[in-house]
Amino acid sequence: MAAVTLVTLTALATLAEPVVAFGAPYHHPYPAGNSNCSSSDLAQLALGKVLSDAAPVFGIYADVESSTSTWMREYADDTLIVHMNLPGTHDADTWNYSLATQQSLDHVTGLANITEFDPAAYRCQDLSMVSMLDDGIRVFDLRYAFDVTNTTLVFWHGPGLVSETATVDDVLFGFYRWLDDHPSEALFLSFQYEGSTTPYGSNDAGVQLQLFNALTSPAARQYFLQTTGSIGTLGEARGKITLLKRFGNDMLPAYYTTALPGIHFSPTNWTDNSPNITLVYNSSTGATAYIEDYYQPLTPANSTAEENIQWKLNATEAHLRMAATTHPNDLFWSFASSTNLVNNPPVTPAIQALGNGSLTPNGGVNQRLVPFLEGMKGKRLGIVMLDFYEQPAGLLPLFLSLLPPNGSSGGGGY
Ligand SMILES: *[C@@H]1O[C@H](CO)[C@@H](O)[C@H](O)[C@H]1NC(C)=O
Numbered sequence: 001m002a003a004v005t006l007v008t009l010t011a012l013a014t015l016a017e018p019v020v021a022f023g024a025p026y027h028h029p030y031p032a033g034n035s036n037c038s039s040s041d042l043a044q045l046a047l048g049k050v051l052s053d054a055a056p057v058f059g060i061y062a063d064v065e066s067s068t069s070t071w072m073r074e075y076a077d078d079t080l081i082v083h084m085n086l087p088g089t090h091d092a093d094t095w096n097y098s099l100a101t102q103q104s105l106d107h108v109t110g111l112a113n114i115t116e117f118d119p120a121a122y123r124c125q126d127l128s129m130v131s132m133l134d135d136g137i138r139v140f141d142l143r144y145a146f147d148v149t150n151t152t153l154v155f156w157h158g159p160g161l162v163s164e165t166a167t168v169d170d171v172l173f174g175f176y177r178w179l180d181d182h183p184s185e186a187l188f189l190s191f192q193y194e195g196s197t198t199p200y201g202s203n204d205a206g207v208q209l210q211l212f213n214a215l216t217s218p219a220a221r222q223y224f225l226q227t228t229g230s231i232g233t234l235g236e237a238r239g240k241i242t243l244l245k246r247f248g249n250d251m252l253p254a255y256y257t258t259a260l261p262g263i264h265f266s267p268t269n270w271t272d273n274s275p276n277i278t279l280v281y282n283s284s285t286g287a288t289a290y291i292e293d294y295y296q297p298l299t300p301a302n303s304t305a306e307e308n309i310q311w312k313l314n315a316t317e318a319h320l321r322m323a324a325t326t327h328p329n330d331l332f333w334s335f336a337s338s339t340n341l342v343n344n345p346p347v348t349p350a351i352q353a354l355g356n357g358s359l360t361p362n363g364g365v366n367q368r369l370v371p372f373l374e375g376m377k378g379k380r381l382g383i384v385m386l387d388f389y390e391q392p393a394g395l396l397p398l399f400l401s402l403l404p405p406n407g408s409s410g411g412g413g414y
Pocket residue numbers: 030036038
């Protein structure tokens with residue numbers, strides 16, 4: 001396996017043409033019967049197969065050049081990551097989760113006796129992860145667990161199985177491929193174990209070992225930034241993935257914790273449903289992250305969508321004001337995403353982000369963030385995670401415009 005992966009990546013680095021819509025039928029370049037298939041051709045076929053397996057979660061790969069697909073090119077190499085505004089997507093892998101997807105996987109989820117539920121409760125995005133990348137999203141919240149047979153690591157949101165075929169490893173190859181096409185960009189992947197999948201799902205040693213293997217494969221060693229417990233400059237992070245570890249390896253020997261690069265956001269110190277978490281991610285240096293993850297507003301029972309949106313907006317804006325005015329050299333990570341499914345009527349992620357029609361004339365959190373962000377020109381806000389990030393259309397471009405690159409000393413050369 002390792003040898004095949006290395007051949008694939010070596011060939012990959014030499015790929016010249018910006019072609020490959022890998023979901024499309026493959027047109028073989030040689031006439032039938034010609035057996036001189038070069039190794040680079042086989043590598044392309046192998047990568048095409050992996051990306052096709054990944055497509056239900058990553059999206060159908062296509063190389064798109066746009067100003068937003070390379071927005072980091074304009075920023076100087078010595079820009080500190082903690083000084084940047086980085087847009088992210090919460091539960092990024094749920095973008096195609098619909099009733100049709102749910103039903104297409106009934107034969108799988110049925111094996112674990114998972115009962116039916118409203119797919120809208122678990123869907124947080126509408127556009128594929130490759131579209132997110134091209135639109136400028138750089139931080140991805142990814143939720144993994146074993147499939148129903150405890151065999152492969154796949155993506156879930158609660159009991160919502162996103163795909164049976166797209167494994168964590170397959171999807172990583174989508175990110176690797178995209179970085180080859182966009183070497184000026186720095187990506188940040190947050191991995192978190194998803195609980196409440198199958199009735200027996202558990203973050204056991206098997207899960208932890210398989211995640212470790214995916215994150216330390218020969219390909220991962222090449223594409224993940226190999227530093228631990230510190231966040232540096234954009235120049236160091238370009239063309240790489242910075243791993244955001246929202247998981248522990250407590251079922252494995254200590255080696256598995258120390259051998260994994262990235263930033264550790266200990267789940268025990270990530271206070272549940274908190275508007276204001278202070279999390280030390282490196283106890284030797286005291287490096288600290290300030291986090292808002294108030295995902296379920298603690299409104300009185302049976303509150304309206306309007307009230308739930310207002311409470312969430314309040315927490316998000318308070319944290320963003322804190323990011324703009326305090327701790328200039330620390331990491332800020334704020335979630336604008338939320339839900340209140342225990343409310344009656346239930347408030348879905350879409351209602352929180354986008355409102356509920358005439359019941360919420362001012363829209364949802366996303367619409368209401370626009371006037372707030374217009375007052376934040378020139379401010380560092382840090383990482384901001386969105387649901388349904390493309391709505392309203394001006395939201396993401398506005399966020400990306402708040403902090404223009406310093407002077408004219410762009411990275412260039414990419
Ligand atoms: C393989 O076949 C093609 C088309 O006939 C030819 O152009 C190419 O040189 C051959 N490659 C090798 C390595 O023999």
